[in-house]
Amino acid sequence: MMINSDQVLTNSLHLHYNESIMNNAVIQIRTDQELKEAAQKVAEELGFSLSSLIKAFLKNVTRTKMVTFSTGEIPSAWLLEQMAQSKKDLQKGDYYKFDSEKESLAFLKKQEK
Numbered sequence: 001m002m003i004n005s006d007q008v009l010t011n012s013l014h015l016h017y018n019e020s021i022m023n024n025a026v027i028q029i030r031t032d033q034e035l036k037e038a039a040q041k042v043a044e045e046l047g048f049s050l051s052s053l054i055k056a057f058l059k060n061v062t063r064t065k066m067v068t069f070s071t072g073e074i075p076s077a078w079l080l081e082q083m084a085q086s087k088k089d090l091q092k093g094d095y096y097k098f099d100s101e102k103e104s105l106a107f108l109k110k111q112e113k
Contacts, residue, residue, distance in 0.1 A: 027054075 036050075043053040061067055075083070089095050098104035
């Protein structure tokens with residue numbers, strides 16, 4: 001029986017492909033369609049597939065032994081300024097305090113005039 005070089009190459013590639021598949025584990029998760037699509041969109045915006053993004057996340061978790069979540073939202077300069085002013089006002093006691101919703105609404109109505 002004579003084996004040609006194309007057949008040897010094909011068998012070699014097939015064996016390599018099968019070994020590669022066997023070294024991969026499959027993780028299945030259940031999530032709603034909306035979350036999956038939103039995650040895929042973010043992954044694409046970052047230049048990843050959803051699968052590679054999840055794989056990178058798992059590698060990071062095993063490397064750092066930490067899970068970090070972020071909304072990615074950074075407060076604007078205006079909001080940071082307002083927060084700093086609120087802190088100063090609290091420290092000085094320069095704020096209003098109400099015992100009920102009715103009392104606070106009455107105060108606001110007086111401010112409208």
